[in-house]
Amino acid sequence: MFQTHAPSRADPPPETPPRPLWLVKAQLHEVHAAAGDWASAMAFCLAAIEADARRPILLLRVRKDRRAQMRMDPCGEGWAPLGLDPARLLIVDARDDAGLLRAGLDAARQSGPAAVVLETWGNLREYDLVASRRLILAAEQSRIPVVMLRGDAPPRASAAHTRWMVSSAPSSPLEMRAPGPPALLVELQRRRGGPAGMHWRLEWNEDNACFREEPILPASAEPGADEAPPLSGAVVSLAAVRAGEPLRRTA
Amino acid sequence: MARDGQALRLAAVGVAAHRQGLSAGMTLADARARCPDLATAPHDPVADSRELDRLAGAMIAFTPLVALDPCDGLVLDVTGCAHLLGGEDELVAGVLAAAGYTVRHALAAHAAAARALARHGTGHDVRALPVAALELDERALSGLRRAGLKTLGDLAARPMAGLAARFGEAAVMRLRAILGEAGSPITPLRLAEPIRLETRFPEPLARTDDALDVIEELLTRAARIMEERQLGGRRFRVVLHRSDNVRPRLVVETGQPVRDPAAVMRLLRERIDTLSDPLDPGYGFDAITLAVLGAEHLPSRQIGLESGKEDAEDSIAALVDTLGVRLGEERVSRLVPCDRHLPEKAQGLVPAAQARPAPWPAGGETPPRPLLLLDPPQPVDVIAGVPDSPPQRFRWQGRLHDVCLAEGPERIGAEWWRKRGGHIPGNAGDTRDYYRIEDGKGRRYWIFRSGLFGETPGPRWYLHGLFP
Structure with missing residues (x-):
């Protein structure tokens, strides 16, 4: 889905961090985004997921009353240009957060879906170390990626393998000052057992039907800096040695 | 209308068309020449036979012995049934009302005569039927007519041996069957026995877990029956008969036909968890009944060496069922395209248990749509x-x-x-x-x-x- 692209800036320092794998299989990932960047977060998560291209993707979300609030529904016609068949989408509406996590756990235990994406908003009290650890065990057993999409949520302690922060980036304008192809800013805030704190700018390449990535070096990470949260440091990554062994004790 | 070689021919005509002089077998061009505003529909034999099966099922209300007479007839053995409905006329009226179509009918002492009367004649006298009732080929019929034999009565007066020598054994067999000299047995449809299983206990069963064990045992028996019939259940109902005459019932539905007891048990446990008041054994259960209310064809599956794909599909179907039972069927949905103009109406969410994934039209040159x-x-x-x-x-x-x-x-x-x-x-x-x-x-x-x-x-x- 991705194509590596040499940074356009002249003479990049040799210690440019290598790109990690994106949302890999058998792991739990958190993707944080603000409400206004929700489409970008969804696009990143669907494009970056390491999944079988035929099996269904489960999207779980909370709908207390199906008519009450403003809803954001996936638009099938908008999916297809991003290389995703909308017919693969299975949407599950849970009644509350606890029900959402329970349904997500059940889904993550099945090896049938290509991926499980949980759409959550706000603080999400029920999502703690134990809940995330359960999701990880389920994902490890079924070998599918599980993604927690977290909207307007403060980062909190969890056992997830990676935490990403996604926001929209200004696109490269087309002629007549029309908005260009989708562009996102992605920050890897935290990774278990690996370096974190890298930024990328992703831009959709229509010719190859994939996102093209371009690392943003920390010194020049200004374009989205006024809004982006501070770099890694808020959460200390686990040491590689510890992260390598499965944390059975906490489950 | 049906295609016959290069020509389009009428396969069947309605009452109004019949009055205009049209008949089955006529080419479409001839029919159009006589009746320019003729409304036609393509002939669908499969749908016809399905409809005939449905009618045969409906006729069980009148008699237990119903036989198909392909491709557009039914034979009902009403021996000993007419008095239950108040006489033969009432029976016929009831059958015609239940059929809901324009129906030709006849009553006779045996099946072959009734069939011949309904298809080729009027009244009750089989001897007055034209020789066409023998349903021989055109050459034999014209031969009979040329010999001056117009009705079955004429034929019956002749020695049979000559008839057999000239027109074959089949003609004599049919004639004798219509006249009642030879038997004309029918093969009645057999209705599949509904799958209902029951267990009664000598002492009331006081623990829910024991009741669940019994249900699993019932499901295993039901699975064996369904395996024999190559069926899978879509709808299962368990009724728990409590000593104080309260009968809690548990109904689960599945998106795909299943007969695996473990899968149904999982759904039933899910259903019990979502009950507003928990399953209370009270003074105990006296009996438990299981009924498979809806069933569909489910062939035995060959165990493949690489069954990864089927396993994945099964696990999705099981997940859809489980979540559907827990959250409500309409809360597990799929996105399907609708052929509408406005963006918000161009797609719809339908329950995943009912809809198969629908293919989306290729985007083409439409302006971009949001995610x-x-x-x-x-x-x-x-x-x-x-x-x-x-x-x-x-x-x-x-x-x-x-x-x-x-x-x-x-x-x-x-x-x-x-x-x-x-x-x-x-x-x-x-x-x-x-x-x-x-x-x-x-x-x-x-x-x-x-x-x-x-x-x-x-x-x-x-x-x-x-x-x-």
Whole structure:
């Protein structure tokens, strides 16, 4: 889905961090985004997921009353240009957060879906170390990626393998000052057992039907800096040695 | 009409067409020449035979012995049934009402005579039937007619041996069957026995877990029966008969036919968890009954060496069922395309247990669509040039956004053809002008103006989608 692209800036320092794998299989990932960047977060998560291209993707979300609030529904016609068949989408509406996590756990235990994406908003009290650890065990057993999409949520302690922060980036304008192809800013805030704190700018390449990535070096990470949260440091990554062994004790 | 070689022929005609002189077997060109405004539909033999099966099933109300007479007849053995409905005339009236079609019927002492009377004659006298009732080929029939033999009565008066020598054994067999000299047995349809299983206990069963064990045992027995019949259940009902005559019932439905007891047990446990009041054994259960209310064909599956794909599909179906039972069927849904014009109506969410994944049309050259649609569209305050300029600045949820880049408009008209009186100008509803815009932070939106300047006084603006 991705194509590596040499940074356009002249003479990049040799210690440019290598790109990690994106949302890999058998792991739990958190993707944080603000409400206004929700489409970008969804696009990143669907494009970056390491999944079988035929099996269904489960999207779980909370709908207390199906008519009450403003809803954001996936638009099938908008999916297809991003290389995703909308017919693969299975949407599950849970009644509350606890029900959402329970349904997500059940889904993550099945090896049938290509991926499980949980759409959550706000603080999400029920999502703690134990809940995330359960999701990880389920994902490890079924070998599918599980993604927690977290909207307007403060980062909190969890056992997830990676935490990403996604926001929209200004696109490269087309002629007549029309908005260009989708562009996102992605920050890897935290990774278990690996370096974190890298930024990328992703831009959709229509010719190859994939996102093209371009690392943003920390010194020049200004374009989205006024809004982006501070770099890694808020959460200390686990040491590689510890992260390598499965944390059975906490489950 | 049906295709016969190169010609299109009428396969069957209605009453009105029959009155116009049309008949089955006529070519479509001839029929059109006689009756230019003839309405035709393609002949669908499969649907016909399915409908005949359905009618045969409905006739069980009148007699237990129903046989098919392909391709468009039914034979009912009403021996000893007429008095239950108040006589033969009432029986016939009931059958005709239940059939709901234009029906030719006849009553006779045996099946072959009834069939011949219904198809070729009127009245009750089989000897007055024309020789066509023997259903021989055209050469034999014309031979009979040339010999001056018009009715079956004429034939019956002749020695059979000559007839057999000239027209074959089959002609004599049919004649004897119609005249009642030879038997004409029918093969009645056998109705599949419904799958209902019951266990009664000598002492009331006081623990829910024991009851669940019994249900699992019943399901295993049901699975064996379904395996023999190559069926899988779609709807299972368990009734627990309590000592004090309360009968809690548990009903589960599945998206795919299943007969695996473990899968049904999982759904039943899920159903018990979602009951508003838990399953209370009270003084104990006296009996437990299991009924498979809906069943579909489910062939035995060959165990493959690489069964990964089927396993994956099964696990999805099981997950859809489990979540459907827990949350409600309509809460597990799929996105299906609808052939509609307005973006919010061009797709629909349907319960996943009922719908198969529908293929989406290829995008082609349509302008880009957002990844997420807001439902309902959110009203926003907009500063925009009149009449056709994209917004320059808009306020959504109390925050001001400056528009840097914009593309549009893409004009989407109202669906006037769906609206009463929509063809009258000004009555169709508001035309929408969609713009794809990007604000200073790089967020892309789909925004539209409902109504055109000049047509609608003070058109409103709405935010309808988010682009990645």
